[in-house]
Amino acid sequence: MAQINKANEYFNTKLYTGNGSTQAVTGVNFQPDWTWIKCRNDSQEPRLVDSVRGTTKYLDASLAIAELTDTNILTSFDTDGFTLGDDAISNLNGNTHASWNWLAGGTASSNTDGTITSSVSANTTSGFSVVTWTGTGANATIGHGISTPQMIILKNRDSAENWIVGHNSNGWTKYQSLNLSDSVSTASNIWQNTAPTSSVFSIGDSGKVNGSGNGIVAYCFAEKKGFSKFGSYVGNGDASNNTFVYTGFKPSFLIIKDTATNSWIMKDNKMNPYNATYDNFLLPDLANAESSGTYKVCDFLSNGFKIGDTNSNYGGSGRTYIYMAFAENPLVGTNNIPATAR
Numbered sequence: 001m002a003q004i005n006k007a008n009e010y011f012n013t014k015l016y017t018g019n020g021s022t023q024a025v026t027g028v029n030f031q032p033d034w035t036w037i038k039c040r041n042d043s044q045e046p047r048l049v050d051s052v053r054g055t056t057k058y059l060d061a062s063l064a065i066a067e068l069t070d071t072n073i074l075t076s077f078d079t080d081g082f083t084l085g086d087d088a089i090s091n092l093n094g095n096t097h098a099s100w101n102w103l104a105g106g107t108a109s110s111n112t113d114g115t116i117t118s119s120v121s122a123n124t125t126s127g128f129s130v131v132t133w134t135g136t137g138a139n140a141t142i143g144h145g146i147s148t149p150q151m152i153i154l155k156n157r158d159s160a161e162n163w164i165v166g167h168n169s170n171g172w173t174k175y176q177s178l179n180l181s182d183s184v185s186t187a188s189n190i191w192q193n194t195a196p197t198s199s200v201f202s203i204g205d206s207g208k209v210n211g212s213g214n215g216i217v218a219y220c221f222a223e224k225k226g227f228s229k230f231g232s233y234v235g236n237g238d239a240s241n242n243t244f245v246y247t248g249f250k251p252s253f254l255i256i257k258d259t260a261t262n263s264w265i266m267k268d269n270k271m272n273p274y275n276a277t278y279d280n281f282l283l284p285d286l287a288n289a290e291s292s293g294t295y296k297v298c299d300f301l302s303n304g305f306k307i308g309d310t311n312s313n314y315g316g317s318g319r320t321y322i323y324m325a326f327a328e329n330p331l332v333g334t335n336n337i338p339a340t341a342r
Contacts, residue, residue, distance in 0.1 A: 004327075004330050010125070011101065015098055020092060032051075036100045042289055046062055047073055052119060053132065055073075061284050067158065072087040105121040109121075131217065133215075139203070140202070161211070169322045170259065184259045189206040227330050242308065244306045244307075250328045253326040267280070
């Protein structure tokens, strides 16, 4: 199995400032297949664009709305990043933005592993795929193109349904919604109470995941040693010595969600280049601007992250949290960059 020597060849955060016109954002280090954009200094909804649905289509991570078309948001995926149009949300002159970029497999291929044929752009080395299909309204399986997913982020593109997130630590009888601060819900018609396999994941007859005649997209993540980790932890409520979470690498990107009612938390090593008294972070389920100077989410350490305070969004006593994390420097392969704390 191929090892990842440089994490930024598969995932990378790129910060930029809008110019109100067209703009080539470079320095991503690869041609992305999925880009997630969020304004940092103003209250604006996040935009999600992928190469399988096409650059004229976007989804909003904070709302249940169907897919929308706009030719002025992200106009092309390029060899070292992407080009923006003059959209006032993703490229308003003077506004600061974060973009999170993943490499899949480029042009999608037909996948017949499941009972529904899917279109899949997959990167088996990094364990990430973009998957689309047309819903049937009946129980089905979907081919995903990677090793067994630990996390799936899914959206009905044609209907105002909530986002659906499945996570191995919650189990596949349960789900949460990316656009909501909701607690874990149980439903047999989402994942059919069936964990993903190395070839397919299961979906039920819910309109959220398989509405008849509706286009659906799923972003699938398989864990790769030294590069990505999808797990859970329990906060201990100790402001000075809260929970340490071992990932096996120095994180560059982290999303945390309380399994009870609280917002999702998103943090990266570009908004927070050093561990400090307070963190800069964003909320995927809200249009809010970046939070800073108030809370301490966590420190990024050489082999994991340590929760910084007792806020119930990420560090409450006895509360269980799921997370997804990607590495800054993998601790496998031939990487010679030391994984130091910050």
